[in-house]
Amino acid sequence: MMNSQNSRNNPSQQTTPETRPDAELRSAPTLATLLLIFLMGTAAIYHATDSFRVVSTEDGRRLTIAEHPRQLPEASVSYANGQQLQLSQALRSDSRVAIVTFIYTRCNAICSILGTELQQMQGHLRQRGLQQQLRLLSISFDDSDGPAELSAYAKRMQANPQEWQFMRVNNAVQRQSLLDSFGIVVVPAPLGEFQHNAAFHVVTPDGKLARIFDYDKPDAALEYAAALSQQQTPLAQKQDAAAHQAAL
Amino acid sequence: MKLARLLHIRSATMPFATACLLLGGLLISKELLERSMLWHMLVQLPLLALCGYLLAIAFTRSAMSRHPFTSIGLRRLRACDQNGVSGLFALLFISAYWMIPKALEECLRLPMAEFLKFSSLILLGAVLRGSLARSNWIIQIFFLGNFCSMTAIAGLLYQDAPQRLCNAYLLDDQSYTGMGLVTASLAVAACWCLAQLPANTDKASPQLSTSS
Numbered sequence: 403m404m405n406s407q408n409s410r411n412n413p414s415q416q417t418t419p420e421t422r423p424d425a426e427l428r429s430a431p432t433l434a435t436l437l438l439i440f441l442m443g444t445a446a447i448y449h450a451t452d453s454f455r456v457v458s459t460e461d462g463r464r465l466t467i468a469e470h471p472r473q474l475p476e477a478s479v480s481y482a483n484g485q486q487l488q489l490s491q492a493l494r495s496d497s498r499v500a501i502v503t504f505i506y507t508r509c510n511a512i513c514s515i516l517g518t519e520l521q522q523m524q525g526h527l528r529q530r531g532l533q534q535q536l537r538l539l540s541i542s543f544d545d546s547d548g549p550a551e552l553s554a555y556a557k558r559m560q561a562n563p564q565e566w567q568f569m570r571v572n573n574a575v576q577r578q579s580l581l582d583s584f585g586i587v588v589v590p591a592p593l594g595e596f597q598h599n600a601a602f603h604v605v606t607p608d609g610k611l612a613r614i615f616d617y618d619k620p621d622a623a624l625e626y627a628a629a630l631s632q633q634q635t636p637l638a639q640k641q642d643a644a645a646h647q648a649a650l
Numbered sequence: 651m652k653l654a655r656l657l658h659i660r661s662a663t664m665p666f667a668t669a670c671l672l673l674g675g676l677l678i679s680k681e682l683l684e685r686s687m688l689w690h691m692l693v694q695l696p697l698l699a700l701c702g703y704l705l706a707i708a709f710t711r712s713a714m715s716r717h718p719f720t721s722i723g724l725r726r727l728r729a730c731d732q733n734g735v736s737g738l739f740a741l742l743f744i745s746a747y748w749m750i751p752k753a754l755e756e757c758l759r760l761p762m763a764e765f766l767k768f769s770s771l772i773l774l775g776a777v778l779r780g781s782l783a784r785s786n787w788i789i790q791i792f793f794l795g796n797f798c799s800m801t802a803i804a805g806l807l808y809q810d811a812p813q814r815l816c817n818a819y820l821l822d823d824q825s826y827t828g829m830g831l832v833t834a835s836l837a838v839a840a841c842w843c844l845a846q847l848p849a850n851t852d853k854a855s856p857q858l859s860t861s862s
Contacts, residue, residue, distance in 0.1 A: 428729075428732075429732055431726075431729045431730045431732075432730055432731060432732040432736060434727070434730070435730040435731065435736040436735065436736055436739055438742050439736060439739050439743060440739070442743075443742075443743030443744075443746075443747070444743075446743070446747050447743070447746065447747055447750065450747060450750050450753040450756075451750060451752065452751055452752075456752060457735075457750050457751055457752055457815065458751050458811075458814070458815040458816070459751060459752050459755045459756075459816055459817045459818075460751060460813070460814070462752050462817075463817075483652055546681070551753060575727070585817075586817075587817035587818050588820060589817075589819070589820060597814075597820055597821070598817075599814070599817045628755055637772075643663075
């Protein structure tokens with residue numbers, strides 16, 4: 403008798419907390435929602451800031467390239483002397499690591515700062531005898547820059563054609579895809595100027611964007627490019643040797 | 651309202667029509683507004699939230715909200731948002747997210763990010779309508795105070811940054827946006843005070859006692 407009564411009583415005892423829910427129990431859905439919002443919000447911000455490391459697009463671009471070097475797309479380009487060729491061909495045939503900058507020849511603002519930095523860099527290249535391993539390459543994103551404008555700009559910058567070359571992209575679609583691949587955003591600014599993100603881009607002869615350096619860190623760019631060219635040379639020779647063997 | 655009643659317009663129609671017009675306008679003027687950081691962050695984003703807010707008003711006034719099926723759903727949603735804390739918590743995260751320059755700029759490049767921006771802000775506005783009504787002034791002061799201070803600090807950082815935070819926007823535009831963010835945070839705080847002060851003495855205190 404006692405046992406059966408107990409067993410009958412038991413279910414009712416178990417249900418009492420459910421029939422009379424505490425304040426804590428009632429707030430459970432809200433607390434769960436808060437937790438969900440917290441997790442989703444943190445995950446979104448974590449994703450947008452590249453794991454809490456960057457807030458600006460430019461820093462994000464530099465970080466992405468440093469972690470995943472990017473293969474550049476093909477584009478038809480011309481040097482300031484009018485020589486027309488494909489970008490990959492231009493990079494490979496020179497076989498030096500290129501420090502690429504983007505310019506437009508009418509620029510008065512950031513390009514002239516970049517220009518002086520590049521002039522100094524050109525001097526450093528000579529001093530350290532790195533001309534065989536590195537070169538400077540300025541690419542114009544302005545369609546109105548033809549070979550004539552580029553060579554006038556080169557003269558103004560006192561560029562030595564051996565170490566510092568200038569280039570334009572001939573096709574507008576290819577130019578845009580090249581800029582996209584580099585992550586360069588060109589914004590029209592008042593007075594017919596452009597504003598654009600300026601930096602030193604280290605590009606290997608096999609057409610890979612390896613690293614991006616801020617325009618106030620030319621020395622770091624030079625160091626890195628020099629180190630990279632020393633890594634590249636034996637590899638390129640090996641590839642050449644392999645190609646020779648394959649041909650034989 | 652009286653005019654609406656005279657014209658035999660149902661009370662839900664006005665906010666619904668306004669929200670639709672606003673959303674249509676925002677979709678059409680998308681590229682125009684996104685050309686400048688100031689208009690993108692301080693006009694488009696708040697208007698999207700306003701759109702959601704109006705839609706929520708239209709929904710609660712419409713017959714749809716009294717349908718048994720939706721009323722169960724609404725009760726469940728309200729259980730997840732006691733005292734409005736969930737909606738206000740979401741306000742902090744969603745506004746913080748869209749104040750990250752990189753996140754804002756991704757909308758220009760990725761259609762997916764653009765869709766996420768529209769939907770998250772409309773949803774936020776819709777949720778906030780109920781959340782603000784359910785929360786008492788102490789909870790509001792906590793969350794809106796946080797929101798205002800975060801916005802003001804972001805505004806100061808935007809004004810101070812020597813470099814461009816978004817590659818697609820000019821440096822001047824960025825510092826104007828910074829000033830705009832500081833102004834917006836002050837405006838939100840001032841509006842909240844104006845809305846609260848007369849009601850503070852007689853309305854908020856009983857609300858407090860019932861919720862505790």
